[in-house]
Every structure is written in structure tokens, then in C-alpha cells.
Amino acid sequence: MSDRTPDRPSPALTLWEQRTEVPLFAASLLFMLGYAARVLAPHDAEPWHDLALALVGATWLLFAIDYAVRIRLSGLGHRFVRVHWLDTIVLLLPLLRPLRLIKVYTAVQKRRDEPRLSLYARVMSYAGLTSLLLGLSASLAVYHQEHDAPGASIRTFGDSAWWACATLTTVGYGDAVPVTPVGRVIAAFLMVCGLALLGAVTGSFSSWLIQVFRREDEKGPPASA
Structure with a gap:
């Protein structure tokens, strides 16, 4: 073994x-x-x-x-x-x-001596690109399941893309919702991913702002002549 x-x-x-x-x-x-x-x-x-x-x-x-x-x-x-x-x-x-994007970045980065982006920029870039690709994937999958379903409110790919944007950003207008079992499973997964990715972006942005303000505070007021 x-x-x-x-x-x-x-x-x-x-x-x-x-x-x-x-x-x-x-x-x-x-x-x-x-x-x-x-x-x-x-x-x-x-x-x-x-x-x-x-x-x-x-x-x-x-x-x-x-x-x-x-x-x-x-x-x-x-x-x-x-x-x-x-x-x-x-x-x-x-x-x-798209959930494997972090491994793609790691594989690319190991060919270089040091990261080209700061930690905060890397997190926000990864979360943003992952959200985009997952949103597109979910839009296609939900449209595939929903557009012919009886009583469906998602009839076009535009409806599906709008639904994915609202779900990923945790807005959830409710004007377009999946009605099929598979569509609802996809929606639940996208909700969880949306919360995680949005939290990663907002958390990293907040940490970056705090770091910038701390540096400004450490500099102190300019010395008087």
C-alpha cells in the first residue's frame, strides 16, 4: 500500500x-x-x-x-x-x-518567481472570473431544462442569464424562477456559490481598504517647517 x-x-x-x-x-x-x-x-x-x-x-x-x-x-x-x-x-x-480555476492559477504561478498580482487582487480576480463562468454555465443548464417546461417563467436564454445574475448577486427578484427539479437543484447550488464568491470579493476589498488606510495613518501628518 x-x-x-x-x-x-x-x-x-x-x-x-x-x-x-x-x-x-x-x-x-x-x-x-x-x-x-x-x-x-x-x-x-x-x-x-x-x-x-x-x-x-x-x-x-x-x-x-x-x-x-x-x-x-x-x-x-x-x-x-x-x-x-x-x-x-x-x-x-x-x-x-470553473471551480478549478484556483488550480489553473497555481499551475501558471509555479512557472514564475513571484505573483504578478497582490493577494487581494488575486482573490477578487479568481472570484470574479469564477462567477462569470459559473453564471454562464448555470444559464445554459437552466435554459436547457426550463424553456420547454410547463408553466416555466424562463423561456429564453436572456431570461436564464438574467436569472443567473440575480441569483449570483443574491438579489433574487423572483420574476424568473426554475420550476423543474433539476433547475431548482442548479439554482440551490448557484445560491451557495454566489454567497461564497460574493463574500470573498467583499472581504478582500474591505481588507485592502483597511490596509490602505492603515498605511496612511502610519505615515502621520506632514511635519511642519
Whole structure:
């Protein structure tokens, strides 16, 4: 049995992640593009539906291969599924891959000597980009589930995008709400993510302001001549 622990990932796994996180992030954008084309294109738009489905299938296959390789390199065996539960969920639901953005940033940063952005800027940038991509993913998924449902208030992709913005920002106007079980599950998940991401942004911005004001106070009033 391997003595590898989650706190000490294998060097081979670390190297693999550094080399593949950015290409896989690009693949996740292609997956989202294919899914969007599949959902938004008219039903008679051939061969675009087939091409979109092929793109979705090909990119998901890349994610599955990456997952299998990381299980092999981790030395954890079947424990990998439990220890890296987020990776497992993302494999099953590729639209959640924006949640791995922090690993993408880490992989890029390890190629440099020092961060180009301050801690506060990094947190706000990560939270902002994650919110944007998760909002787009949720908009597509909810529109896919809702637009043909009886009694649905989300009939167009514009309605779905508006709903996602209101949900992520915790406003919740209530003029557009999911009515299907799957749509409501997506809504509940987006509410939780919205609270977490909004808290990260506001907390980091507040900490940055406090730091700026503290520096100003430490300087003190200018000395009189």
C-alpha cells in the first residue's frame, strides 16, 4: 500500500497538473462552447448539433483521461475519489470546471518567481472570473431544462442569464424562477456559490481598504517647517 497522503502529493502528479491545467482549462472552454451550441442552436440546425455533440464528447474524453492518469500518478488508488472529491464531481459535471480555476492559477504561478498580482487582487480576480463562468454555465443548464417546461417563467436564454445574475448577486427578484427539479437543484447550488464568491470579493476589498488606510495613518501628518 502506498504511503502517499493528500498533504504530500507525488512529484509526478504535481508535474502532471502543472503541465495540463492550462490546456484542460482551454478544453473546458471548448466544452462550454459545444454545450452552448447544442443548447442554443435551432433544432433543425444541422450539422451543427452533431458537431457540437462531437466537441462535447471529445473534450469530456480528455477530462476522463486526465482523471485516470491522476489516479495512477497519485498513488492513492481508490482513495483518490474520496480525497479529491471536487475533481470527481467536476468529471461528472464538466460545467463545474470553473471551480478549478484556483488550480489553473497555481499551475501558471509555479512557472514564475513571484505573483504578478497582490493577494487581494488575486482573490477578487479568481472570484470574479469564477462567477462569470459559473453564471454562464448555470444559464445554459437552466435554459436547457426550463424553456420547454410547463408553466416555466424562463423561456429564453436572456431570461436564464438574467436569472443567473440575480441569483449570483443574491438579489433574487423572483420574476424568473426554475420550476423543474433539476433547475431548482442548479439554482440551490448557484445560491451557495454566489454567497461564497460574493463574500470573498467583499472581504478582500474591505481588507485592502483597511490596509490602505492603515498605511496612511502610519505615515502621520506632514511635519511642519
